[in-house]
Amino acid sequence: MSAVMVQEDQDSLLALRAHDIHKHFDGVAALSGARLDVREGEIHALLGENGAGKSTLIKVLTGVHQPDQGSLERDAEPLEIRTVRDAQRAGVVALYQETSIIPTISVAENILLGERTPAQEGL
Ligand SMILES: Nc1ncnc2c1ncn2[C@@H]1O[C@H](COP(=O)(O)OP(=O)(O)OP(=O)(O)O)[C@@H](O)[C@H]1O
Ligand SMILES: [Mg+2]
Structure with a gap:
């Protein structure tokens, strides 16, 4: 198998790709050419110092920015x-820490916030 074919196979499994993402806030470069490839079934951790741009990347991926x-x-x-x-x-959905959850509803309802639950769909 050629290297090119291996690359194509890997790309075909790409669930999510962020390519060359730039985001500035009032002259502050939060992201400068950020890249992220996520393949089906993978779990990633974003690591970086305070202000590195982790939250900004997640907000770009989830439509906030x-x-x-x-x-x-x-x-x-x-x-x-x-x-x-x-x-x-x-x-593509962000699940935030406990400061953002609604304590009076279930875990499932928090995850599906804004969506109709299976029970509401009659399932
Ligand atoms: N809404 C905003 N308005 C102005 N500047 C912002 C905004 N959001 C982020 N920034 C700036 O962008 C840079 C990246 O911030 P971001 O919150 O993405 O970093 P982070 O890696 O999530 O940091 P932390 O580890 O503190 O959560 C920082 O300099 C931050 O001050
Ligand atoms: Mg953050």
């Missing part, structure tokens, strides 16, 4: 994410 430059792909297809709903529809 629009990047100044760069592109996203989902399953090797171009992905336009303009809103949090766009990201949700593409299956």
Whole structure:
């Protein structure tokens, strides 16, 4: 198998790709050419010092922020994410820490916040 074929096989399994993402806030470069490839079944950790841009990258992936430059792909297809709903529809969702959860509803309802639950769908 050639190296090119191996690369194609790997790309075909790409669930999510962020390519050359740039994001500035009032002259502060939060992201300068950030890249992330996530393949089906992979778990990644974003590590970096305070202010490194971890949260900003997650917010770009989940439609909270629009990047100044760069592109996203989902399953090797171009992905336009303009809103949090766009990201949700593409299956890209952030689950935040306990400071952002609603304590009076279940874990499942917190995860599905804003969506109809299976019970509401009659399933
Ligand atoms: N909404 C915003 N307005 C202005 N500047 C911002 C905004 N969000 C992030 N920044 C700046 O962008 C840079 C990256 O911040 P970000 O929150 O992405 O870093 P982080 O890696 O998540 O940091 P931490 O480890 O503290 O959570 C920082 O300089 C931060 O001050
Ligand atoms: Mg952060």
